[in-house]
Amino acid sequence: MYYYLFTIQYDGTDFCGWAKQKGQPTIQGELELAISRVARNSVFRVVGASKTDSGVHAFDQKAWIELNFQPNVEGFLKALNRSLPLGIQVTNVEEISKDFRVRNCKEKTYEYKINLGQNNVFENRFYYLPKKALDLDKLKESLGLFVGTHDFFNFSGLKTEEKEMIETLRTINSIESDLNDDIFKITFKAKGFIRYQIRMIIGACLAYSLDKIDLDKIKRVLNLEEDKMPFIANPEGLMLKKIKY
Incomplete structure (x- = not known):
């Protein structure tokens, strides 16, 4: 498996917060949907650093991503942003070690x-x-x-x-x-x-x-x-x- 740290920006107005909810538009849900579109049949996990509330925005949200493939980072980033809705953008993708704890921030x-x-x-x-x-x-x-x-x-x-x-x-x-x-x-x-x-x-x-x-x-x-x-x-x-x- 391969591990990446995503930096994400979003206008939270049209979303029900970060955390995925059944039947509701969320930042995590849209990000996972975009990954599944870009990398069909892939296996992945997404863990956010901060569970922002419904309507709250982010300039520097972080997410830990586990993938079962190693992407071309530049192409992967461009493809993700084309697949994401207006109001959400991944601004950076960097490879990290497996033991990086995204919620354990300073x-x-x-x-x-x-x-x-x-x-x-x-x-x-x-x-x-x-x-x-x-x-x-x-x-x-x-x-x-x-x-x-x-x-x-x-x-x-x-x-x-x-x-x-x-x-x-x-x-x-x-x-x-x-x-x-x-x-x-x-x-x-x-x-x-x-x-x-x-x-x-x-x-x-x-x-x-x-x-x-x-x-x-x-x-x-x-x-x-x-x-x-x-x-x-x-x-x-x-x-x-x-x-x-």
Whole structure:
């Protein structure tokens, strides 16, 4: 068998996330379909580095690919991209060793973008467009609560029974923000994130910036002193920006 690392970019708007689902268009599903078209009757496996949610984008998704044949990499890459739908592109293919662990990365970087300016139909798929004015100082203040090591169960899409199977004690290395040309960008860095974690954090911070909740409420929920809140940010503003090994 032969092993390859794919770098993949995608506009997640029209797809139900990375992970393959029966009867639903997904990034993994489309990639596997493209491989089967390009290399008919081949045997292969695909493992993604990050299971992005429905509607979430990626600039630097990685996938571990096992093939039962050794392709001409340049020709294989071109053929794959011709077979993939609009919105998905494999940007690089490199051969790796069998024991490479695609999910064992050093750090993942996600970006969330909020458009505070005018609508742009050519870019709206990649920004969250708030309906009301945000207090950016409050938004920054609340984001700072989540840096460091916490039990993020209340800021995840996990059910109680899943807590025994998935580690919820996680460390966010940094959360940085900047405003440039009416685009407010929030950058998260960590070794890994739980399902919906970033979107639920941003959802709570947006609620605070709109005076829907107070800061103590966020603290109590983060400390597991109260139950989860109903806030979750829209997916279109979120992008997997970089995976570092």
